[in-house]
Amino acid sequence: MTDLNWLAVTPEIVLLGMACLVALLDLFVTCPQRRPTYYLTLASLAAVAGLHLCALDDGSSVYAMQKMVVTDAMGHLLSxxxxxxxxASLVYAQVYAGPRDMLKGELFTLSLFALLGISIMIIGNNFLSIYLGLELMSLSLYALVALRRDHAQSTEAAMKYFVLGALASGFLLYGLSMMYGATGSLDIGEVYKATLTGQINKQVLAFGVVFIVAGLAFKLGVVP
Structure with missing residues (x-):
C-alpha cells in the first residue's frame, strides 16, 4: 500500500500523542520530583515499545504517507x-538530574519528541522525511542541553550546539537540493535507480553528497 496508511505509523502517532499529553498534564503537577510525569512518560515508552514488539512478528515492508516512510522488521527493531x-536514560536522570534542579516537565516532554525524531529518521524512505526527523530530534536536544538554566556552561553549550546545528542544516539542505537537481527525486529508491541508469549529472550529485555528509557529520557530532 502506498497511500497514507496511518496504521503503519501507529507507534509514531501514539508517541506524538503521548508527548503532547505529558506536556499538558505536567502543567497540573505540583510534586517537585515530577513523579506523575515520570511514570506517565515511562508508561508511554512501554506502550510504544509494545507496539514495536507486536509489529516485529510481521516481517513485510509497508509503505505509508505516499512512500515517504517505510516500516519493516529492521525499522521496528531499531525504534x-x-x-x-x-x-533507561530517564531512569538514570532521576538520580542525575534531581540534585541539579533539572527534573522539570520539559525533560520528559523533550525526550519523547527527540525519540519521535529518531523514529521518523528510522522509517524515512525519503530524504525530506529523514531531514524533518533529524531537525525534530536536534531541536529537542538543543533545549535539553540548556535545561540547566542557571548554569553558564550549559547555556554556552546549548548556544554553540544551536549555531553549529543551524550551519549543518544549511549544508544538509543545500546538499539535498543539489541531489534533487541531479536525480529529479528525493525518494531513496528513485535516487538509487537514477544512479544505476547513469542519466544524471554526476558532478552535481557528488557535490550534493559532500554537503549532505558534511551536514550529517556536524549534526551527529562527528566534527568538529
Missing part, C-alpha cells in the same frame, strides 16, 4: 532499541 535507550 524499539531507541525507545529502550530513552527509557
Amino acid at each position: 524499539l532499541s531507541a525507545t529502550l535507550a530513552v527509557a
Whole structure:
C-alpha cells in the first residue's frame, strides 16, 4: 500500500500523542520530583515499545504517507532499541538530574519528541522525511542541553550546539537540493535507480553528497 496508511505509523502517532499529553498534564503537577510525569512518560515508552514488539512478528515492508516512510522488521527493531535507550536514560536522570534542579516537565516532554525524531529518521524512505526527523530530534536536544538554566556552561553549550546545528542544516539542505537537481527525486529508491541508469549529472550529485555528509557529520557530532 502506498497511500497514507496511518496504521503503519501507529507507534509514531501514539508517541506524538503521548508527548503532547505529558506536556499538558505536567502543567497540573505540583510534586517537585515530577513523579506523575515520570511514570506517565515511562508508561508511554512501554506502550510504544509494545507496539514495536507486536509489529516485529510481521516481517513485510509497508509503505505509508505516499512512500515517504517505510516500516519493516529492521525499522521496528531499531525504534524499539531507541525507545529502550530513552527509557533507561530517564531512569538514570532521576538520580542525575534531581540534585541539579533539572527534573522539570520539559525533560520528559523533550525526550519523547527527540525519540519521535529518531523514529521518523528510522522509517524515512525519503530524504525530506529523514531531514524533518533529524531537525525534530536536534531541536529537542538543543533545549535539553540548556535545561540547566542557571548554569553558564550549559547555556554556552546549548548556544554553540544551536549555531553549529543551524550551519549543518544549511549544508544538509543545500546538499539535498543539489541531489534533487541531479536525480529529479528525493525518494531513496528513485535516487538509487537514477544512479544505476547513469542519466544524471554526476558532478552535481557528488557535490550534493559532500554537503549532505558534511551536514550529517556536524549534526551527529562527528566534527568538529
